[in-house]
Amino acid sequence: MTNVVPTARTSRTYSTRNSSTINSSGRFSSARAARSPIRPGAGEDLLARSTPTRLRPADLLRLTDQGAAEVIDGRHDHLLPETWDPIDRWSTRLYSDDEFDVWLISWTPDRRTELHDHAGSIGSLTVLSGSLIEYRWTGSALRSRELHEGDQASFPLGWVHDVMASPVTPAAPAPTLSVHAYSPPLTAMSYYELNGPHTLRRTRTELTDQPE
Numbered sequence: 662m663t664n665v666v667p668t669a670r671t672s673r674t675y676s677t678r679n680s681s682t683i684n685s686s687g688r689f690s691s692a693r694a695a696r697s698p699i700r701p702g703a704g705e706d707l708l709a710r711s712t713p714t715r716l717r718p719a720d721l722l723r724l725t726d727q728g729a730a731e732v733i734d735g736r737h738d739h740l741l742p743e744t745w746d747p748i749d750r751w752s753t754r755l756y757s758d759d760e761f762d763v764w765l766i767s768w769t770p771d772r773r774t775e776l777h778d779h780a781g782s783i784g785s786l787t788v789l790s791g792s793l794i795e796y797r798w799t800g801s802a803l804r805s806r807e808l809h810e811g812d813q814a815s816f817p818l819g820w821v822h823d824v825m826a827s828p829v830t831p832a833a834p835a836p837t838l839s840v841h842a843y844s845p846p847l848t849a850m851s852y853y854e855l856n857g858p859h860t861l862r863r864t865r866t867e868l869t870d871q872p873e
């Protein structure tokens with residue numbers, strides 16, 4: 662049987678979203694002041710040019726953090742649905758240029774992504790509300806972790822994972838949302854399935870700019 666190893670929650674937690682709430686119409690409310698539009702930090706070093714992007718994981722984490730703050734501040738309300746689909750995943754692009762794109766994703770418990778990589782892009786995410794479960798391929802087994810509101814994670818090249826929302830309890834009906842950044846912008850993904858207890862088999866590669 663596949664070795665699925667639970668781990669303690671990881672990543673850093675920030676406090677800027679603790680004062681945010683999601684109102685009955687699904688919009689965010691927050692007393693936080695407006696922030697500047699999404700832009701990567703300046704001064705990336707030349708060493709990053711050995712990767713497919715000059716941006717580093719820390720840059721992408723900053724982008725998803727800022728994207729989450731902008732959603733909370735209401736800057737992207739015009740992109741949000743009237744109601745959150747309780748069955749299917751949903752996503753919208755918050756920002757895109759030649760170097761990176763930033764997405765907001767709504768997750769549901771019954772729609773896992775399948776095991777996939779992000780082809781030639783590195784990525785990151787910030788959980789905006791709710792909790793995610795990620796199953797990551799370690800090279801010999803699947804390892805799971807939960808990512809809660811405020812948690813962040815980054816995905817280097819070759820990262821293979823499956824992601825879904827944790828079950829939403831009646832006491833917490835808010836959508837499970839996360840902001841993702843990819844650099845270079847996402848263009849393809851390969852999908853995998855377990856081939857025995859300790860190996861993966863790639864099943865297909867798709868050209869896509871839709872985030873997972």
Ligand SMILES: [Fe+2]
Pocket residue numbers: 777778779822824873
């Ligand atoms: Fe992914």
